[in-house]
Amino acid sequence: MTPDSKPHADFRDLLEALCHVWGPSGHEDRVRALLLELIAPHVDETRVDALGNLIAVRHAAAGGAKGTGVEAPRIMVAAHMDEIGVVVTHVDQDGFLRFGPVGGILTGNLIGTRVTFEDGTVGVIGAEKRADQAKAPTLDELFIDVGADDAAAVTQRVGDMAAFHHRLDWSGGRPIAPNHDDRIGCVMLVAALRRFKPGPNTLVAVFSTQEEVGTRGAETAAYGVAPQLAIALDITGAGDTPKAPPLALKLGAGAAVKVKDGGMIASPALRRLMEERAQAAGIPYQLEVLTGGTTDARAMQTSRAGVPAGAISVPTRYGHSPSQVIDLADVQAGVDLLLALLEGDVSGLLGSGLTGSGMTGAG
Numbered sequence: 347m348t349p350d351s352k353p354h355a356d357f358r359d360l361l362e363a364l365c366h367v368w369g370p371s372g373h374e375d376r377v378r379a380l381l382l383e384l385i386a387p388h389v390d391e392t393r394v395d396a397l398g399n400l401i402a403v404r405h406a407a408a409g410g411a412k413g414t415g416v417e418a419p420r421i422m423v424a425a426h427m428d429e430i431g432v433v434v435t436h437v438d439q440d441g442f443l444r445f446g447p448v449g450g451i452l453t454g455n456l457i458g459t460r461v462t463f464e465d466g467t468v469g470v471i472g473a474e475k476r477a478d479q480a481k482a483p484t485l486d487e488l489f490i491d492v493g494a495d496d497a498a499a500v501t502q503r504v505g506d507m508a509a510f511h512h513r514l515d516w517s518g519g520r521p522i523a524p525n526h527d528d529r530i531g532c533v534m535l536v537a538a539l540r541r542f543k544p545g546p547n548t549l550v551a552v553f554s555t556q557e558e559v560g561t562r563g564a565e566t567a568a569y570g571v572a573p574q575l576a577i578a579l580d581i582t583g584a585g586d587t588p589k590a591p592p593l594a595l596k597l598g599a600g601a602a603v604k605v606k607d608g609g610m611i612a613s614p615a616l617r618r619l620m621e622e623r624a625q626a627a628g629i630p631y632q633l634e635v636l637t638g639g640t641t642d643a644r645a646m647q648t649s650r651a652g653v654p655a656g657a658i659s660v661p662t663r664y665g666h667s668p669s670q671v672i673d674l675a676d677v678q679a680g681v682d683l684l685l686a687l688l689e690g691d692v693s694g695l696l697g698s699g700l701t702g703s704g705m706t707g708a709g
């Protein structure tokens with residue numbers, strides 16, 4: 347195989363670009379700037395709302411749904427721009443930083459992890475000596491070493507955030523990164539916008555903020571968009587490593603169609619339609635039941651008067667760790683499935699798309 351005939355070359359290029367951009371929750375500006383550049387040639391309009399969500403619209407074909415002049419269904423597809431990280435809570439006299447979590451970091455295995463601050467400063471996470479060294483340290487026993495000899499030499503302040511040190515590696519053709527969650531969702535949404543052909547539905551692509559601290563960006567974005575159908579693109583778990591918890595998800599076995607997670611039950615009608623479209627087009631898929639965690643789909647589902655919602659997920663090993671592993675075949679299947687949905691008839695399962703002003707669509 348020659349280098350330029352690599353499978354999934356588009357995804358590789360997009361990942362290389364997006365995984366190296368710094369953006370813990372609430373600090374998505376750099377990610378948003380890059381995404382705006384990437385999608386500008388492929389969308390009809392863009393706006394940024396008060397929480398920093400990037401909202402891009404790709405209109406349906408002229409004439410509305412099925413050429414009837416009736417307003418086309420609005421489908422909101424969300425992928426979050428933010429990544430998990432840490433926030434400085436205290437700087438001690440010797441120049442060590444104490445920190446709190448930004449999103450669901452796994453404090454038990456952070457010793458030796460490198461983190462990067464907004465100004466590029468790299469720190470390493472260390473731990474105090476513990477009575478029982480075999481026990482994992484708690485958050486209170488961890489600190490960040492930024493190479494400073496005392497507090498005066500520390501340039502970080504309380505409130506500064508850091509993300510896991512950005513590095514994208516490839517192992518057996520699979521990408522490893524600290525922020526596949528959810529830059530891979532952003533990759534999928536960009537890829538879908540590039541391929542989207544105007545048909546019966548209007549696509550509202552939302553690159554959301556603050557998902558990792560409670561799906562906050564998607565909440566306001568969904569209110570503003572008032573979609574009639576909503577889909578999140580995000581990572582999920584995998585149960586295919588030695589003695590993994592029983593989880594029927596495997597890397598490389600296809601796009602994961604969400605049935606349920608810790609925060610929502612996906613619309614059964616939407617889930618069935620996803621399965622039908624996948625089967626009809628020969629797209630590999632697997633069903634996802636995750637006992638914990640959730641995605642932007644939860645926020646979209648409970649927006650306004652309620653929105654039928656679901657998710658297409660990418661099975662991921664070592665989620666929320668500095669070395670998340672995915673398989674690009676699942677990413678490909680996810681984009682194919684998303685487009686099969688967006689470009690087909692979804693009129694059988696639409697919510698009302700109620701707006702604040704009453705019973706009409708948002709126009």
Ligand SMILES: [Zn+2]
Pocket residue numbers: 426527528557580581
């Ligand atoms: Zn996520």
